[in-house]
Amino acid sequence: NPSSFSGGVDCRKPRRVVLVKAEAEGVGINPDIRKTEAKVVDSVVITELAKPLTAYCRCWRSGTFPLCDGSHVKHNKATGDNVGPLLLKK
């Protein structure tokens, strides 16, 4: 019966433990890109695509946003996330 326990713990010095669970739902996902814009929207006119394959960033960490520069790899490794680009194929 746990309620009958009366061990040697000194209850006069309570320990406070603060647990913080970071929840992606409650925070923004874009730390730096075009923060002066209310909403970052990009348009691709597909007839103007030059290459047979173009990768567009969805991780908001690319140095060449809106294009993907591979930064999602570092982001996924650092956070345990699983995001990747959108590939446009001609």
Added chain:
Amino acid sequence: NPSSFSGGVDCRKPRRVVLVKAEAEGVGINPDIRKTEAKVVDSVVITELAKPLTAYCRCWRSGTFPLCDGSHVKHNKATGDNVGPLLLKK
């Protein structure tokens, strides 16, 4: 000279204040989408696009991912973020 201050504050009961700054850099950005996949990559064959304008999600909150369903609006409002879709135009 602030070091000579000796006001009426009771220093025997220190107050502990924990400040937590949520940093998007340290957490994942995709809470739910296709979490069994190591990396969520989607391909669009642009010759197969049906409509003159198609919006692709970059907020990882869409119920119709990889398409945008407008969920970025709620996400931006809830978090102060500024993300939006990639628009493909024929």
